[in-house]
Amino acid sequence: MATDIPAEIYTARLAELKTRLKRLNNTKRNLAWCRLFSFLATIAAVWILFPYAWYLPAGAFLVLIVVFLFFVSKDLSNSQEIENTLLLITINQDELSALGHRFMDFPDGTLWQPATHAYAVDLDIFGRASLYQYTNRTSSEQGNKLFARWLLHPATATEIELRQESVKELTGLVEWRQQLQAYGTSKRLTIRTEENVVTWLSGENRFSNKLSWKLLRILFPLFSFTILGLFVTGFISQQRFWMIMLLLLFVSFAVSKFVMPAYAKLNKITAELETLSASINWIETNSFKSPRLEHLKNSYETEGITASVIIKNLKKILDRLDYRLNPVVFIPLSAFLCWDLQQIYLLEKWKVKNQRHITEWFSSLAEIESLSSLGNLSFNHPDWCFPVLVKEPAVLKAEVMGHPLIPKEKRIDNSFSTEGVNQISLITGSNMAGKSTFLRSTGVNVVLAMMGSPVCAKRFILSPVKIMSSMRISDNLEENTSTFYAELKKLKEVIEAVYRNEKVFLLLDEILRGTNSADRHTGSAALIKQLIQHEAVGMVATHDLELAKLEALYPGNIHNYHFDVQVANDELFFDYKLKRGICRSMNASILMKKIGIEL
Numbered sequence: 001m002a003t004d005i006p007a008e009i010y011t012a013r014l015a016e017l018k019t020r021l022k023r024l025n026n027t028k029r030n031l032a033w034c035r036l037f038s039f040l041a042t043i044a045a046v047w048i049l050f051p052y053a054w055y056l057p058a059g060a061f062l063v064l065i066v067v068f069l070f071f072v073s074k075d076l077s078n079s080q081e082i083e084n085t086l087l088l089i090t091i092n093q094d095e096l097s098a099l100g101h102r103f104m105d106f107p108d109g110t111l112w113q114p115a116t117h118a119y120a121v122d123l124d125i126f127g128r129a130s131l132y133q134y135t136n137r138t139s140s141e142q143g144n145k146l147f148a149r150w151l152l153h154p155a156t157a158t159e160i161e162l163r164q165e166s167v168k169e170l171t172g173l174v175e176w177r178q179q180l181q182a183y184g185t186s187k188r189l190t191i192r193t194e195e196n197v198v199t200w201l202s203g204e205n206r207f208s209n210k211l212s213w214k215l216l217r218i219l220f221p222l223f224s225f226t227i228l229g230l231f232v233t234g235f236i237s238q239q240r241f242w243m244i245m246l247l248l249l250f251v252s253f254a255v256s257k258f259v260m261p262a263y264a265k266l267n268k269i270t271a272e273l274e275t276l277s278a279s280i281n282w283i284e285t286n287s288f289k290s291p292r293l294e295h296l297k298n299s300y301e302t303e304g305i306t307a308s309v310i311i312k313n314l315k316k317i318l319d320r321l322d323y324r325l326n327p328v329v330f331i332p333l334s335a336f337l338c339w340d341l342q343q344i345y346l347l348e349k350w351k352v353k354n355q356r357h358i359t360e361w362f363s364s365l366a367e368i369e370s371l372s373s374l375g376n377l378s379f380n381h382p383d384w385c386f387p388v389l390v391k392e393p394a395v396l397k398a399e400v401m402g403h404p405l406i407p408k409e410k411r412i413d414n415s416f417s418t419e420g421v422n423q424i425s426l427i428t429g430s431n432m433a434g435k436s437t438f439l440r441s442t443g444v445n446v447v448l449a450m451m452g453s454p455v456c457a458k459r460f461i462l463s464p465v466k467i468m469s470s471m472r473i474s475d476n477l478e479e480n481t482s483t484f485y486a487e488l489k490k491l492k493e494v495i496e497a498v499y500r501n502e503k504v505f506l507l508l509d510e511i512l513r514g515t516n517s518a519d520r521h522t523g524s525a526a527l528i529k530q531l532i533q534h535e536a537v538g539m540v541a542t543h544d545l546e547l548a549k550l551e552a553l554y555p556g557n558i559h560n561y562h563f564d565v566q567v568a569n570d571e572l573f574f575d576y577k578l579k580r581g582i583c584r585s586m587n588a589s590i591l592m593k594k595i596g597i598e599l
Helices: 004-049 055-099 131-135 141-152 157-171 174-186 191-202 211-232 238-264 270-284 291-298 307-325 327-337 339-354 358-380 435-449 483-499 517-533 545-553 588-594
Strands: 395-401 414-419 423-429 459-462 466-470 504-509 537-542 558-563 565-568 571-574
Touching: 004 055, 004 174, 055 174, 055 358, 131 141, 131 358, 131 435, 141 191, 141 358, 157 291, 157 358, 174 270, 174 358, 191 358, 211 238, 211 327, 211 339, 238 327, 238 339, 270 291, 270 307, 270 358, 291 358, 307 327, 307 339, 327 339, 395 435, 414 423, 414 435, 423 435, 423 517, 423 545, 435 459, 435 466, 435 504, 435 537, 466 483, 483 504, 483 517, 517 537, 517 545, 545 558
Parallel strands: 423 537, 423 558, 466 504, 504 537
Antiparallel strands: 395 414, 395 459, 565 571
């Protein structure tokens, strides 16, 4: 079956990656021996050749230390490859778990849950076992935030079509997507890092714009090397040379105190810059066909220089500023070059040249990560479809639609369609028959469709729309709000949106449940009539069979559907299938008897 293909590919990838890891670990052991022998050989060669002419031990030392450093470099690269391979193994293991509907270890997005929203709580957009947790594979905090925003805010038809093209292209790029995710996971980019960079970019250039610092940057090394030349040629004594060097070192350290504030803002982001550079370089080296991906890729080229190279240059400057952590290296560099001043000058020069682009680089990466997440979702579900958008108003046609968060082997799919304004679908049914789940299935799939994602259906056609729901209502002790009043507030928002002629699709479950049955029926009937009069579209789930009689008064506007239940020997059997007409079977009395209520 088509749905078995992702599992087969992930399993094959895991086998390949584990073989690669074994080979890399063998290489690591061999390189450890090579490093040890080359180091011992260096010591032995110097020891053996020491009695001879000075250039023999010196030459042997230089040659063998180069060999030693070569093996150190190879070992570093190999260790990085091991780390990358381990990340890729984890990614494939996680996707196999997700295919088995074990996805609770992914971030649940609770951080992005708004205090109030038109549908986020009702449709389980965030939290444990949420849509966000199931679909999101972004690595950076910027990507997490953007993906959450896509779930919360429907895109325009044009934007949806651009995203769909991108997602379709990324669906088949399994290895490319996983490698991008691995780069992002190694050291996750944070919004705090971006804010630190932006704050630094907007700050004043204290060194490169002032003539005094420019002159000191040139004259300091010129003077120090002149002194060194005079000492070597015997024009000044050793005592005077060291006194001057000590004075220069004092001046250099004093300059470093001025440099430190600018450096302190950036010194903690070096690892994240490595992630940003690696991720962007991975994007730059790939060729894309879809316009949106190509546009995002092109945003990483500035005056013929790629963003990954530019960021690497920034990282190199910050690495050189970190030489201060090694006194053996930092002291002579400071004494002869006023090292920190040289680096801060290059840092400010980098800032002037690239400050207009850095924010765009973060946002482009966040968008590519989000598109890649949808590509992963599409790959994991080859039986899902990409929605077709139509210009006609208030169209929703779904064939074999199910809830994405219910495992396929347990999920019952349904088909449904509505077309045109002034259309309310009344759904009656007994307890636990599937009314609320069906409303949520529709809502969640519309949310996915409006973010450019494939949906859990065989075919899905809709007009661009926003979901508004009133399903899961709770009181608020902090605001001293009862459940009934909380629902009234939600319904007020619905009514106001309908009055503004917004393109919304309504999902209302058990309207006015917090009041008595008479007021509840009267209010619900009045609200439904009001919604029809103002060209609303949506579904209303209810236990109130009297509301179904409204179809006779509004035959072209109200349509009855139901979920029923079969009873045999006081046992309930649900098929969870949507049917036309009014529900005739209820189960409340049977359930009450089962818990001991004598009727």
